[in-house]
Amino acid sequence: MLDWKSWWAVAGRGCRRVLQWVVLVWAISPFFSPAMAGSDGDYSGRRIGAVQVVFDGGQKENAAYRDAVLKAFGAFSGDLYDPSRSDLMLNQVRRLAFVKDASYQARLGGNGSLELVVDVALSDVARPLDEVPIGVLRGRGWQDFPTLYADDRSALLAKLENKTMVFSNTHAFFGRPEVLTAGNPLARVPSGSDGTDTWLESSVEAGLYGLSALSDRISVFGGASYIVSGSWGPELFTDETRAHGGVEDAYLGFVGRDTTDQGGLRVFSLLYGRKPFQVDNGMILRLASANGGERAALQSNPRDAANPLAHAMFVYDRHKLEFFRLDPDELEELDTGTVINGVNYEGRVLPELRLGAMWLQVPKSRASYFTPDAVYSREGLRVADLRAAYEPAPGQSSLYARAEIAHQSNENFDMDAWGGYAEAGWQFRDIAWRPTLSYRYSKFTGDNPDTKAFERWDPLYAGGAGDEWVQGLNQYKVVQTSNVIAHRFMARLNPSPRWELTPQFWLFKADTLNNLGGAQALSVLSSRDLGKEINLTARYVANPKLIFVMSAAYTIPGTAIRRALNGDYQNWFSASALMIARF
Incomplete structure (x- = not known):
């Protein structure tokens, strides 16, 4: 056995060996990610709240080793989580001279951010630092997959991912789909009129992602993938079995x-x-690609790449400024030809305080806004957005809070729409199941026809999981995020490190009785009461490459929807099971 001075020297050599490579991968991580936008059950794109290192299952502790592992792993508080990048960086941890083996787990913290825990098995005998490249192509076996090749200046990763979901609806659209889906071009044979419908959907995505240093400070990177998806059985809008393949990433x-x-x-x-x-x-921009329709896989949302995206980013320590031009990849039946230009800032002025601001402008679009006596175009839309979040470390009992407010105007007509939310919660980290209780108030304005300005909020490309911007697993399919006031009461419970339970209770109100632009049957509301919903989501993370998500929702329509259906309705129940497997 070596004494502590020898261990320190070994750790230092390993740290210096990987540090330059770590800086390169960390710097490009927002772009190198094969799956950054995430899906309803995935952790991709979640904000990292903390990174912990444990040695031999928590049996040992060493500050010098911990610092070396954190630098090699290259994930930091405030980053957006990318499983492919973390898999790659884990191989760098394994190359440290004092490491026998390493693995990591990702779990959702109480405030919605991720906690990454790296478990390192220490070597009994210090070994020389491995100077040769790693990866499957270097004959090291499949334990390095998805890393095909990696050295100090280059890396090549493979992606192979499957998402499979079983989804069931009972009395979808409150048993009246012919009314609530009228006018929807995707609703060919909508679910809901015959009681319970169950379907299966699945997707497989395969790709290659790489980077190479052109000099000590300049590198080139890129990625490409192909995805095949299919649906079998009577899904939400059609009973047609279908499959579709196409390029996903190409940048x-x-x-x-x-x-x-x-x-x-x-x-x-x-x-x-x-x-x-x-x-x-994702309150404004998250769903850069559409699913469903001919592409199938409506609920599992495997596609998320814009077509195309032009992006420039500048980072100065913990401050980020980005400029972008975004063309969302919409379905052909619903393609609005929308193009978005924007600038976004995000930074930390204090360790626990994160601020953000964004400005968007839409130079092209065929999307329309409707009033009782006029039709306007989305073209010319402008959005000003401000964000703030107080987020203490997820491992401690504490208050957390976040808020966002945005205003929409249009250069071609008088538009005065508002959207935003305020959320506060308390994390109890010292009692069983580590519960977090929170409340969120959100409001997205509707149009008052008695005023001169058009005030209905344009949801653009909002999205995310059920604890983000899917406001009610069922109700979202009817109300979405426009002309709605939503009260969300939510708990997060952790019965064990790999299990998370998320119960939610929702109350939905309309901002105005005029609802032109929403579901045709709900164009004019007789009440502001839109309904209430109970959700329960259970997530089991077997390991970072295998995640299971089970969800259930029960929705009671409010007075406005019941009257629109002339009292002929059923309460809506849905349940789903999703598996995400990365190989």
């Missing part, structure tokens, strides 16, 4: 990076091509 970019003597980070990058994109938690 190329350059990144320049540097570090200061004090450890500061300076990064600039340029990217163009098909690529996922999101801003913060």
Whole structure:
């Protein structure tokens, strides 16, 4: 056995060996990610709240080793989680001279951010640092997969991912789909009129992602993938069995990076091509690609790449400024030809305080807004957005709070729409099941026809999981995020580190009785009461490459919907089981 001075020297050599490579991968991580925008059951795109390191299952502790592992793993508080990047960086941890083996787990913290726990098995005897490249192509076996090749200047990763979901609806659209889906071009044979419908959907995505250093400070990176998806059985809008294949990711970019003597980070990058994109938690921009229709896989949402995305980013320590031009990949039946130009800032002014601001402008679009006596175009839309979040470390009992407010106007007509939310919760980390209780108030304005301005909020491409911007697993399919006031009461419970239970109770109200632009049958409401819903989601993370998500929702329509259906309705129940497997 070596004494502590020898261990320190070994750790230092390993740390220096991987540090330059770590800086490169960390710098480009927002672009190198094969799956950044996430899906309803996935952790991709979630904000990382904390990264912990344990040795030999928590039996040992060493500060020097912990610092070396954190630098090699290259994930930090405030980053957006990318499982492919973390798999790659885990191989760098394994290359440290004092490490016998390493693995990591991802679990959702009480405030919705992720906690990553890296478990390191220490080697009994210090070994020389492995100077040769790693990866499957270097004959090291499949334990390095998805890393095909990696050395100090280059990396090549494979992606192979399957999402499979079983979904069941009982009395979808409150048993009156012919009324509530009228006018929807996707609703060919909608579910709901015959009691219970159950279907299966699945997708497989395969791709390659790589980077290579052109110099000590400039690197090129890119990625490409192909996805095949299918649906079998009577789903929400059709009973047609179908499959569809197409290119998902296809992008190329350059990144320049540097570090200061004090450890500061300076990064600039340029990217163009098909690529996922999101801003913060997705209240405005998250669903850069559409699913369903001929593409199938309506509920599991495997596609999320814009077509195309042009992106420039500048990072100065913990401050990020990005410019983008986004063309969402919409379904042919619903393609609005929308193009979005934007600038976004995000940074931490204090360790626990995160601020953000965004400005959007829509130079092209065929989407329309409706009033009782006029039709306006989305073209010319402008959005100003402000965000703030107080987020203490997820491992401690504490208050957390976040808020966002945005205003929409239009250069071609008088528009005055508002949207936003305020959320507060308390994390109890010192009692059984580590519960977090929270309340969120959100409001997205409707149009008052008695005023001169048009005030209905345009939801653009909002999205995310059931604890983000799917407001009610069932009700979202009827109300979405426009002309709605939603009260969400939510708990997060952790019976064990790999299990999470998320019960929710929702109350939905309309902002105005005029609802033109929503479901045709609900164009004019007789009441502001839209209904209530109870959700329960259970998530089991077997390991970072295998996740199971089970959800159930029970929805009672409010007075406005019951009257629109002339009192002929049923309460809506749905249940689903989703498996995400990465190989």
